[in-house]
């Protein structure tokens with residue numbers, strides 16, 4: 256176990272390699288014949304615009320592949336038919352609008368319409384992912400801010416990724432003080448967050464301290480910093496996941512992580528009380544650890560098979576298949592009465 260200790264004020268912060276496989280084993284539910292559709296998770300991805308249709312698809316399909324029952328995508332009108340054509344499994348809502356298709360005088364009414372469309376569904380979601388392939392159109396981002404505020408009022412967990420992080424970096428209040436928010440920045444997104452919140456450059460020599468400061472600076476949210484090793488902090492602890500993944504850095508892998516987190520997250524919330532007793536860790540942190548470990552395992556299996564030709568779609572093939580099967584084990588008190596798939 257790698258152990259990186261860092262001084263934080265008068266406290267010593269110890270960054271430990273999380274026992275990710277064990278966490279994964281304990282939180283992966285078996286399939287239960289008594290459950291009905293929706294009980295294993297209903298999730299929504301807010302993303303998908305003219306430029307990007309792959310990212311929301313990757314996030315939404317990953318949630319399904321890992322065990323969620325229903326996966327929705329709220330995207331722009333241009334992106335919807337494309338995302339639908341990738342998969343008939345996804346429920347796609349073509350409701351978002353970008354500035355180019357809206358006259359100034361229509362903006363108020365369209366914004367209210369978008370919010371009303373999402374509000375019809377919000378209470379049903381166990382979690383939303385904001386940002387994969389969202390783009391950076393100002394009008395669209397204003398509408399998404401309102402969606403995030405609605406999710407907060409409804410106590411729905413929010414995972415923020417991709418362009419959602421661009422939005423949040425410039426509007427920290429959207430997540431500040433919300434313990435059900437998880438931010439999953441990549442190298443660029445992390446750099447922008449650090450500059451904005453800490454007014455400094457990224458310091459890899461003191462990575463744990465800096466992540467902890469960032470999480471505290473934002474206040475309440477959990478941050479998963481993606482990289483060679485994934486670092487996770489809620490401002491209290493710092494955990495690391497460095498299970499071997501894949502040397503391929505093709506686009507879309509981060510999107511899988513955000514989608515995959517969703518399902519793990521739903522399950523964690525259901526089991527939160529029990530889990531907290533076992534692990535004494537914030538359920539959001541547990542979700543991040545599990546999501547990171549699953550992605551890395553799937554990436555490593557895919558790479559064994561496809562080598563240099565590995566793409567994100569290949570990694571998705573292994574989600575929930577060999578990946579979970581290999582980690583599942585019998586924990587009677589956890590799974591009693593359940594049928595293993």
Ligand SMILES: NC(=O)C1=CN([C@@H]2O[C@H](COP(=O)(O)OP(=O)(O)OC[C@H]3O[C@@H](n4cnc5c(N)ncnc54)[C@H](O)[C@@H]3O)[C@@H](O)[C@H]2O)[C@@H](O)CC1
Pocket residue numbers: 306307308309310311386387388389390391416417418419441443444506507509510
């Ligand atoms: N197949 C797909 O549809 C994929 C879509 N993706 C989406 O692509 C979007 C961008 O993600 P990246 O990881 O590439 O993000 P990055 O932050 O690395 O930047 C992407 C691009 O935006 C430009 N940029 C940076 N700061 C900017 C600013 N302040 N204003 C305008 N442009 C700026 C950069 O120059 C770069 O060309 C996200 O929504 C992400 O989810 C990626 O996930 C990759 C896969």
Ligand SMILES: Nc1ncnc2c1ncn2[C@@H]1O[C@H](COP(=O)(O)OP(=O)(O)OP(=O)(O)O)[C@@H](O)[C@H]1O
Pocket residue numbers: 417440441442481482483484485500501502504505506507508509510511512547550551
């Ligand atoms: N150098 C690396 N070595 C091993 N794994 C890595 C490395 N960098 C990133 N990863 C893994 O890939 C996953 C995706 O991280 P990445 O930094 O590619 O996200 P991203 O840029 O947001 O991806 P996307 O293209 O989907 O937007 C992370 O969870 C991490 O586990």
Ligand SMILES: [Mg+2]
Pocket residue numbers: 416417441509510
């Ligand atoms: Mg990304």
